[in-house]
Amino acid sequence: MSLVERQDMLDQDSAVWSGGEGAVSDYVALLKPRVMSLVIFTAFVGMMMAPGSIHPVLGAVAILCIAIGAGASGALNMWYDADIDEVMSRTKKRPIPAGKITPNEAFAFGMMLSVGSVLTLGLLVNWFAGAFLAFTIFFYVVVYTMWLKRSTPQNIVIGGAAGAFPPMVGWAAVTGGVSLESFALFLIIFMWTPPHFWALALVKNADYTAAKVPMMPVVAGETSTRHQILLYSILLAPVGMAPYFLGFASPIYGGVAAVFGAAFIGFAADLWRKREGDAARKACMNLFKFSILYLFSLFALLLGESLVAGI
Missing domain, CATH: 1.10.357.140 (UbiA prenyltransferase)
Structure with missing residues (x-):
């Protein structure tokens, strides 16, 4: 669908929607x-x-x-x-x-x-x-x-x-x-995004199917998506330690990143094993929630170290 055709469609829809009083x-x-x-x-x-x-x-x-x-x-x-x-x-x-x-x-x-x-x-x-x-x-x-x-x-x-x-x-x-250091920060979020989002997409698979959005679970199936979540989680673990490897984060950060990376893999492995019913849904949401904690914790630790270094 072209952008012009899409705007025409939305213009027609807006005539039906009340709108305008947000x-x-x-x-x-x-x-x-x-x-x-x-x-x-x-x-x-x-x-x-x-x-x-x-x-x-x-x-x-x-x-x-x-x-x-x-x-x-x-x-x-x-x-x-x-x-x-x-x-x-x-x-x-x-x-x-x-x-x-x-x-x-x-x-x-x-x-x-x-x-x-x-x-x-x-x-x-x-x-x-x-x-x-x-x-x-x-x-x-x-x-x-x-x-x-x-x-x-x-x-x-x-x-x-x-x-x-x-x-x-x-x-x-x-x-x-x-710089290389800023690219390392980019890479952490970039590698984090697929397992974070796909964990939620597995739970919302019916919605994406109804909306005809080709998310990974819709196109490749839930089993393949679980494989890829586990793979990206394994790749994310060393990427999360990149600031330490590159020398702009402390050994404390490196240790915390290693522990959190291992935990991330553990949650992904649990999601990979549990594929049916409430247990599967819970495993997906556990990974989704932990992934938020993972990213926040790593960036908060980097922020804390930069503030301490500036004192």
Whole structure:
């Protein structure tokens, strides 16, 4: 479906949906605040770990712009995926399918925030960081949402790069460029995303099937998805230790990352073994929840070490 045809369809739908009277909370929901919080946190870690310094005011501006850019991506994702969101139980109460905001309003809101965040970051901080933020928004909205999500079961693997870029953008805000260290932060999130997301996709497989989204469990089947979750979890363990191997994290971080990586593999192995009934669902959710703790803990430890080093 072309972008023009899709917009025509959404325009017709908006005539049916009430829309146009969204509250502030509905526009906040368009920003995907839970996803935004992860973006803010990882971008802040990237900024704090970067060599050199940035004025606190400019640092706050950079984080705000990155957060707004992430929110803009979320709004544009909801605009384009309104038809999918209407079908899936997890998303049908979002502002557009719920009739609180029209697709055109969401599109205008997302574009305004995109342009504003990129220009502000470029003008007030540096243009490399601004361009990187623009590329991140483009990658999430165009490459992932408009192309990969509906065309390949590898959508979350390749598209997951968009969620892994924020620490590099935060690093670029300080240094005006990127480095091997910032790429290591990117790689942790990039390798973490497939097992994290596929664990939830196994639970929501019926929704993705109904919405005709080619997620891995829908296309390759649940058994194959479990194999790949275990494989990515095994690969993630040494990647999570990369900051220690590269010399910009302490042995304490290396030890914690090793223990958490082993635990991640343990949860993935449990998911791989349990394939039916409530036990399978519980194993999926256990991995999904632990994966959040894993990422937060590693980045929090990196942040703590950078703060201690700066004292």
